[in-house]
Amino acid sequence: MHPETLAIHAGQHPDPVHGAVMTPIVLSSTFAQEGPGEHRGFDYSRSGNPTRNALEACGAALEGATHGLAFSSGCAATTTVLHLLRPGDHVVCGDDVYGGTFRILDRVMKPLGVTATFVDMRDLARTAEAFRPETKLVWLETPSNPMLKVFDIVAVCALAKARGAMSVVDNTFATPVIQRPLALGATAVVHSSTKYLNGHSDVVGGFVMTSDDDVAARLRFLQNAMGAVPSPFDCFLVLRGLKTLHVRVERHAKNALTLARWLEAHPDVARVHYPGLASHPQHDLAATQMALPGGMMSFVLRAGATGTVAERARRFLKALKVFTLAESLGGVESLIELPAVMTHASLPPETRAALGIDDGLVRLSAGIESVDDLQHDLAQALDASR
Numbered sequence: 001m002h003p004e005t006l007a008i009h010a011g012q013h014p015d016p017v018h019g020a021v022m023t024p025i026v027l028s029s030t031f032a033q034e035g036p037g038e039h040r041g042f043d044y045s046r047s048g049n050p051t052r053n054a055l056e057a058c059g060a061a062l063e064g065a066t067h068g069l070a071f072s073s074g075c076a077a078t079t080t081v082l083h084l085l086r087p088g089d090h091v092v093c094g095d096d097v098y099g100g101t102f103r104i105l106d107r108v109m110k111p112l113g114v115t116a117t118f119v120d121m122r123d124l125a126r127t128a129e130a131f132r133p134e135t136k137l138v139w140l141e142t143p144s145n146p147m148l149k150v151f152d153i154v155a156v157c158a159l160a161k162a163r164g165a166m167s168v169v170d171n172t173f174a175t176p177v178i179q180r181p182l183a184l185g186a187t188a189v190v191h192s193s194t195k196y197l198n199g200h201s202d203v204v205g206g207f208v209m210t211s212d213d214d215v216a217a218r219l220r221f222l223q224n225a226m227g228a229v230p231s232p233f234d235c236f237l238v239l240r241g242l243k244t245l246h247v248r249v250e251r252h253a254k255n256a257l258t259l260a261r262w263l264e265a266h267p268d269v270a271r272v273h274y275p276g277l278a279s280h281p282q283h284d285l286a287a288t289q290m291a292l293p294g295g296m297m298s299f300v301l302r303a304g305a306t307g308t309v310a311e312r313a314r315r316f317l318k319a320l321k322v323f324t325l326a327e328s329l330g331g332v333e334s335l336i337e338l339p340a341v342m343t344h345a346s347l348p349p350e351t352r353a354a355l356g357i358d359d360g361l362v363r364l365s366a367g368i369e370s371v372d373d374l375q376h377d378l379a380q381a382l383d384a385s386r
């Protein structure tokens, strides 16, 4: 079946008790047993829950995976994956990763003896040089955040495979509608389902999908042992969100492309980072591994008539009326933010500078509103902030 059909049906069957068409929210923490150790597949909701099972089957189907594990957050998914590693192991990681992923590697895993090298994976020779004999895992996030760099999933996963390391792709920005990393050679896919998978900014959740039976079994053990499970209610909401993933993502990408082209032509905008623009340095690569250019972009404002570019950015963001100034992304509503002082404030200033996250860089998550209203809002705020 096609993904649009799987999103609505995979893992979901009318409830055998009442015939409910929509998956019931099973809140029970425990399940009655016929005799000691004799149960119908569920004994305790940390170890397994019917609502969670339905979500996991659906998410796995969308990424073309055999196994799916739903987590309490994207960071819980990441932490659990990284606990597959042992002291002395090494990770090769993209240099422009989600700040929380950097923090887990730097402040949680490093003290446990798992080290990481961060590298700009657009440069495959440098990526190859970052490997060590003890490299066990490669982490790539593409498109990257907030610079929208695009990394070659096939090439990086092949490098990992040749060195006996597993490869993990954070597919949060692209979603399985746009990009299917397992088909491109990745061992596992990680999501923050807080973003596009749920899509309505009312759940914090995570996901791991893999077709590697051994990796799945070890993750299942770690998740149950460490307890990083989502609530049944949140599982229900993400499952509901998945049903409209395709129509939402198509509209997000359509709106984003229109806004990116308009911003690129605007005299007050110095540069737009969006894989759908011909000016994007990896535009051709993006076209081969992504079905659509996605809903995320960043752009660099020019300074106004008075003050610094940071002051202009502040005036611009405060003048917006339809866009909400907030962290996060991937919801139906358009969001906008200033990475240098919001999502990426925890990065050391020199790291921010090296990545190009300067004071005038604005990140935008295009929602599914009328694109005319979004464009007018950007136009009036650019005028008002001049």
Ligand SMILES: *Cc1c(COP(=O)(O)O)cnc(C)c1O
Pocket: 073, 074, 075, 076, 098, 100, 101, 141, 145, 170, 172, 173, 191, 192, 193, 194, 195, 204, 205, 206
């Ligand atoms: C938000 C995000 C995460 C972390 O997910 P949480 O659900 O916030 O824990 C990881 N990766 C990317 C790309 C994200 O945007």
